[in-house]
Amino acid sequence: MAAASKTSAVPIPTDAELLQAQADLWRHSLYYLTSMALKCAVELHIPTAIHDLGGNTSLPDLLAKLNLPAAKLPFLRRIMRLLATSGIFASDNNAEVETYRLNPISWLLVEGIEAEDHTYQKFFVLSTNSRHYVEAALSLADWFKKDLPLPTPSPFEVLHGVPLLDENTSLLDEELDQIVEQGVAAHDNLAGGTIIRECHDLFKGVESLTDCCGGDGKTARAILKAFPGIKCTVLDLPKVIANAPDSDGVNYVAGDMFKFIPPAQAVLLKVVLHLWNDEDCVKILQQCRKAIPSREKGGKVIIIEIVLSNSMGPIMYESQLLMDMLMMVNIRGRQRDENDWREIFMEAGFTDYKIIKKIGARGVIEVYP
Ligand SMILES: C[S@@+](CC[C@H](N)C(=O)[O-])C[C@H]1O[C@@H](n2cnc3c(N)ncnc32)[C@H](O)[C@@H]1O
Known part of the structure; x- marks a missing residue:
């Protein structure tokens, strides 16, 4: 009886629907x-x-x-x-x-073009379709069944025994590590110029800015070029800062954002937080809060990240959701919708935020103390 009533609750597809299905x-x-x-x-x-x-x-x-x-x-x-x-x-x-x-x-896949807005994406394609990523995705069902310790390691980490984007990733496969590094850089740098052009007001009146996890300073240099008055600092890990340029007008600081972020009127987190789980994001944002002055004195954190939403149509939303799967399968981070973002901002002690603009698949968010 139960089976019969279950069946009747599911509409039987028509012939046309079955063929389409x-x-x-x-x-x-x-x-x-x-x-x-x-x-x-x-x-x-x-x-x-x-x-x-x-x-x-x-x-x-x-x-x-x-x-x-x-x-x-x-x-x-x-x-x-x-x-x-x-x-x-x-x-x-x-x-x-x-x-x-x-x-x-x-x-975007043409080699050797010299243009400000051309960011060569070959390594994004090669890393995301590498054997190690695909094998991690193939292990998803096994990973779901495992009772793993918190914080939950990714399928990549469980299967391959080392985390991705970690100093030990090269021990798994040196070539993979290099392809991933270049793939991440390609992903991070695409549309950097567009963001600065489209969000001009974001930096207007800002006297000092720390680009937290600013890597080789590419973004900071572009901001400095557009706004020569801003005192720009880049914070990144010592091994990254060791390769920073000597005299490009940017102040480079080697350190750990979980311990200290160089104080500035604004702290920029551009495509950083999606790499971390919620608990870590709250810790990073608490450090940001310590680094900036009050809202009245212009204190703010600028976040450039995907804001999951179907408001820009199903194709853009599918791209965002696939980027979330990429995080879920390979690292401990995630993509977030507006509610997820609000929760971690409030948890970190911020009082307000504003989504300034949507740029492509990403959003630009100002967060205020
Ligand atoms: C995805 S990249 C950031 C991209 C960069 N913001 C951009 O837009 O081009 C992540 C960066 O975070 C840095 N990083 C990771 N852990 C860190 C930590 N604890 N403190 C400071 N930087 C860190 C990495 O070295 C790497 O350069």
Whole structure:
């Protein structure tokens, strides 16, 4: 009886719905092949080859440029057809000769372009599709079943025995460690210039700023260029600061943000907090609070991070949720929605916050003491 009533509660799909469901299931089960085709295109340097061919190419010309065997032409066509359908290249299949062009996504994968807004994303693709990341994702169900100690280690950490983005990651695989480092840098630096241009008011009137976890100072230098009056300090770990430039006008401080953040009117945390769990974020924000003056004196923390929300449409939201899965599978951090952010701000002793702007998948948040 119970089984019968359960069945009746589920509407039986129509024939049309079943056929659509089957096609959708193919798509969802096989999306990894799109990722692998993208990885293959990057490894074969296809975006750079199309760029060198003038940004638009026929398949035979592409094959010749890539120095691939003639017998691979039909296979190249199949990969390019999928990648164009997925939006990674543009194509003109109605023309007499089938051609493929760069679009903004593939433009990000062209090597050797010198442009302020071109941040080469090859290593983001290679790291996120590396064997170690994929194996960690394959272990998800096993990880769910394990009763693990708190704070919960990631599937990557449990499977591979070392955390990602850790000084011990290179012991697991030196090449992976380097690819990940470059992948993270590519991820962090994309749209840095856009953010400064679009959020001009964020830095207006700010006399001093500490870029907490500011790495090699790229962001601080860009802020200094746009606002020469700001006294900029970068805080990062000693091994990072050891490689900081000598005289670029930025003050570099080696240290641990959990212990001390150099005081300034504003502290910037650009794509940092998603790497940490909530407890650690509260500790970091408490240190930020100690480093800034009162709100009346212009004290604020500026956070640039994903703010999960479906308000920008399902595709942007799916990108944000996939970035959250990337965190869940590989490190202890997470992406957060506005409620999650509010909770950790209040927990850290802040009184108010404002989402100043949404820029692409990310939000710019000011948090006030
Ligand atoms: C994702 S990167 C930050 C990216 C940078 N804010 C940007 O926008 O380009 C994380 C940085 O945090 C630094 N870091 C990690 N733990 C730290 C700590 N306890 N104190 C200071 N810096 C730390 C790392 O060395 C690394 O440079």
